[in-house]
Amino acid sequence: MHEILYKYINRFTAIPLIEREMELIKNAFVLKKIRKRQYLLQEGEICKYLAFIIKGAMRQYRVDDKGSEHIMGLSIENWWAGDRESFSMLKPSAYNIDAWEDTDALLVTKPELTNLLKQIPAMVDMKRKLGENNLTATQRRLDALISSSAEKRLIDFESTYPELLQRFPQHIIASYLGVTKETLSRIRRQLVEK
């Protein structure tokens, strides 16, 4: 189970994990099975765990005053789930995270992660690069929202995240892109008609 995580970490660093480090990781990351529709985090709670997804699919979203959901993030195998703001600052989260498919994830708490970072240089590398990638991805999305049409955002999304397209229904993708499901449907038709 944990081998997948070791491999993942090694992809980020020039200093591969050694036996002792894998042992530490194995103890810190606990396997949790999360059923479809089950919450990993609910609005108002502090995000206690970061989850590395072994199998399955999760979504992070906010519910507005009118009751509609807005997707902030989607994650599948080999991705992370968790509200980093709440996790790192120990503040109540504004978001919900739940499983869209039955999911196996490895959970780690903040104290345990901090501890690992003190002892495992490879994980420091990973964390740094992960932070960079995250910021980059968020900025791209922001950029697209202020400067591109919904059509362009869809095209970009399809080429950037083809894996996600096949795992989540259209109304979820629509919300991620910042449009309604009806609008997404119409945009898709227009694209086919070309």
Next chain:
Amino acid sequence: MHEILYKYINRFTAIPLIEREMELIKNAFVLKKIRKRQYLLQEGEICKYLAFIIKGAMRQYRVDDKGSEHIMGLSIENWWAGDRESFSMLKPSAYNIDAWEDTDALLVTKPELTNLLKQIPAMVDMKRKLGENNLTATQRRLDALISSSAEKRLIDFESTYPELLQRFPQHIIASYLGVTKETLSRIRRQLVEK
């Protein structure tokens, strides 16, 4: 000149800077005066410097195919300027950064910063928190874009960044919020009429 930076760094850490560390910082951060309208970074270049602003105001923006500008970030005293994606990954930037007012900034290169991080624990703390804050701010902006009206975005902006309101003209703020200057103008009138 560098004292402001020392103070800034100390705000992020429980381990205050010592004499020797300040010396290192002083050598790594070079003062640069940037005239209004002068570029710190142009699209296509690799972002060689992170800039800590001592005095003045800068903006980061993208120019789309139609030639209109989209503001990605604004910074004034005690903030940073620079394209983190380009800086950390050494990739050509999609953005321009220029001075909106005559600006004094302390510039640091990536090798120098890396070196400082190896030697100064306080700066590691600062970098971590800065990263967290940055991601948080970007996520909030993203959230607002997919789930709030332009009116709510303006109200939030005014209460979150009152300093910026007084330093940048409305058409810049409008672009930051993802609307045109005309729309912003009308929204403001509506708000006054209430």
Next chain:
DNA sequence: CGCGGGTTTGATGATGCTCAAGCCCGGTGG
């Protein structure tokens, strides 16, 4: 005085939302 940058206003049109209805399809239970 006139110029330039910034802001406002108006008219018009595009884009995307809302609400409501119908469709498609893969279960599930009679």
Next chain:
DNA sequence: CCACCGGGCTTGAGCATCATCAAACCCGCG
């Protein structure tokens, strides 16, 4: 085997929001 149900997707009509384009205005400054 069929009827029905629910979730997801599509379609249409009407409406709200916002962009675009053009013009006027305002004001500080050379």
